[in-house]
Amino acid sequence: MRLVKKCLPIRLWKATRLVYQRRKMSRRTFCTFNPKENKFNTERYACHTVEEVDQIIDSASSAYSVISSKSNHEINNLLCLIKENLRSIKGKISTVYCKESGLTKERFDTEFKRTIFQLELFSKHVIAPEYISTLEQAKNVNNKSLTKKKIGIGPVLVVGASNFPLAYSTIGGDSVAALAAKNPVIVKAHPFHVGTSSVVFGAIQDAMNTLNFPIGTFSHVVDDGYELGAHIANHSSVKAIGFTGSQNGGEAFLKIAGKRKFPIPVFAEMGSSNPVVLLESAFSEDRKILIDKITNSVCTDSGQFCTKPGLFFIPKNETDEFVGQLKQSIFSFRAEPMLHPNILKEFEKKTARLLETFGTKRFFRSRASIAPKYFPKKSVLHLASDSILEFPFLQEEIFGPHTSVFSYSNHEELIDILNGLNGQLTFSIFGSKEKDGPIIEQLISVGTQKAGRVILNDLPTGVEVSSAMQHGGPYPASSDSRYTAVGTDSIARFQRSVTFQDLSI
Amino acid sequence: MRLVKKCLPIRLWKATRLVYQRRKMSRRTFCTFNPKENKFNTERYACHTVEEVDQIIDSASSAYSVISSKSNHEINNLLCLIKENLRSIKGKISTVYCKESGLTKERFDTEFKRTIFQLELFSKHVIAPEYISTLEQAKNVNNKSLTKKKIGIGPVLVVGASNFPLAYSTIGGDSVAALAAKNPVIVKAHPFHVGTSSVVFGAIQDAMNTLNFPIGTFSHVVDDGYELGAHIANHSSVKAIGFTGSQNGGEAFLKIAGKRKFPIPVFAEMGSSNPVVLLESAFSEDRKILIDKITNSVCTDSGQFCTKPGLFFIPKNETDEFVGQLKQSIFSFRAEPMLHPNILKEFEKKTARLLETFGTKRFFRSRASIAPKYFPKKSVLHLASDSILEFPFLQEEIFGPHTSVFSYSNHEELIDILNGLNGQLTFSIFGSKEKDGPIIEQLISVGTQKAGRVILNDLPTGVEVSSAMQHGGPYPASSDSRYTAVGTDSIARFQRSVTFQDLSI
Incomplete structure (x- = not known):
């Protein structure tokens, strides 16, 4: 492999x-x-062969016009039946999910629920009058009758994430959004959970067959390498790409899409370090609760979330006590494996660099414990905040159970450092207007510029699936900050408009 | 130069x-x-220097947060005052416009009116309740209060078109949309109408000063080459690009934007040949009216419109008569110059290729007349429709007073050829459901796939500025078919969303 x-x-x-x-x-x-x-x-x-994949793309292409002419109620039926089919094989999915991801049964339950909820939300959304009313607008202008309609963009390649084998994978956010927009979907199955993906695909196929959707409505491509994904991304019949994963992976697809004779849009949700700023007043609250919350957010499922908080900014005078408590709490958190050997290797490489660069007085790592050797060692880095200026790589996402704590001397320094951050999915602030004063407004303003979601007094993990959610931020958090990967607005990524002039259709 | x-x-x-x-x-x-x-x-x-341009970008960057905090009524005031200021110097603009573009006084009047109308439409739109209601949505989900707001994406570089020195240039569609979204605008003035651009910029500056908008709200960069445009497109503080012009020009900006450390969105409205299909029934209508309409659409202002119809598809048995009449009509249309020597040269190069490839029996050109030698010679190409398969360059846009007529033998052949066309801004059909039967539906379906606007029984020139307009189509008509360059929906190109979680702002 x-x-x-x-x-x-x-x-x-x-x-x-x-x-x-x-x-x-x-x-x-x-x-x-x-x-x-x-x-x-x-x-x-x-693995599929290139010839098979070409046939799959042809089927998707033929299916496009059929799906385009389906009513929103028919799309609703499809999403609902996929949901029911998934429910009926929940046990089967659970077994292979846990075996392939190393994630717990509890985590499976949460993610399964989220996946079902997402299908339900989108299925209701496509038949909701508020949504339907956005799909068409008509005007008479200078004796011309103009009717503008939203249509599906065409066959969409979906490349899911390994850290959500259900909710951001085969029938995850991108696929559901693309289907809701009436597009054929071609999923390139994640090789590390291809079993889970295949079982889920079976449920989708059953729904398609039952409801007489053409075979090209939803396809599932298996490959243990990158060739077939690249081949699909390059194919002239494929009209958009939805990707969730690393910055390197996202940029590989952006490059392919941009170099096509006729480039296509890519929505890539990529890297984010999700800065969290703790103001002075945060430390007057119950310290234990705060440390527990942070530990959970950093360590749950080995910290393998795109919204894991990777950068903490804390007042200098709180540093020693806080870092001491955080280390202890993080290192005693239950040991869990990483999703697959590549992610583990990347985590080890990045944390090794921190150790090499900053030494054991700044970089702290959990000691060998009863946990197996091939589980990741949790770690915490502690530096003065201006180190970020000197070592820009400190900003990069470290996917796994690590976080970096930066102490700031004053608010001016804090704002300066934050202004230099790259684009982020989230930006969190712990503090209060009453106790911390105008710095709160300044932080909200910086956060608004840097991120897609600004959070007060909470941690960034836990992305609610809602029309009011923005999941995506300025580059490199996502490739196009104008779109969201989560929530019903994510449908817009896979729609374009056509104006019909003097046509009564 | x-x-x-x-x-x-x-x-x-x-x-x-x-x-x-x-x-x-x-x-x-x-x-x-x-x-x-x-x-x-x-x-x-x-010309500006690079140092001056860096200062301009810094000003735009500083202005961003100020403009962001302006109310929609203040944006409305700005757009209205720009409009009034332009009106008060209409005569001055007219003189320099005609001198720099070679366009007529009548054309100036039409374009000026359109520019004023556009400012009026957008100024009303930003304070309309229907628009305001789309800017924010709030939900309570799992005890989290989520408020999603649309904000301006950041400083926008606008590179306007030479063929609309007002309506698609300095204060044209892109600039008005970017301002309406509360973004600072940096216009790279078109070197061939920099005088017009400077006068218009003066009117904008006056409005900014009167209403106390910061100096960086709107900037005007002068350069006779490409360096400064490229420099701005590459600058990390610039967050989006609006471009109107040739495919080569658009692709140059797409390349720069894609190669930045942090890529930014580019909306480039580029090339389109705007196919027009004439079905049998179209020839039973008054032939003279049809020929006149087509001639006007191909020749007005020397055919320098992005929606000029460049490809006609007509039934084989109508060919000889139709082409004969069309040639005569086109060649006797009034002589007009082209916008600038580069466009003329490109037109001559492309038509020379047609002459070379297809000879004088297929390629017809107006003879030397009383018109000056440096005016373009109008031309018509006539081929069988399957020539497009053999010579794919026939699909390329020829900007100027030329059109190509392709005769088809039957509907099957017609649909086959049309299915092979590239993305288009428009797709027109002349015919009727009653007289021509189901082919109409087939053509609408092909047109919907290929273009951003599908038109029945009219020619594509004349793009109404309306919320129901889609101006933009699949690549290479525009770089991103999900957006429009015309109408109030064009604002979305320059907006992104931020969700505020548990913040009462």
């Missing part, structure tokens, strides 16, 4: 290669990986 | 270079060109 060959025990990798070689003339297959047990799962998944 | 050096009489170009050399140590200056008289205008315009 090419994706993992460098991060797995040589023995395992060799075994996988052997299977390749034996089957050289036939279809390539691969296994997923169980990060909790540090071994491959036994089921094998077959 | 670098832009024109290759297309002007050597004598004139040398004279200009001389001025450069003499002023080598001082600011570079240049003149605009009078295409009607084929000579430079006498007024000289000074």
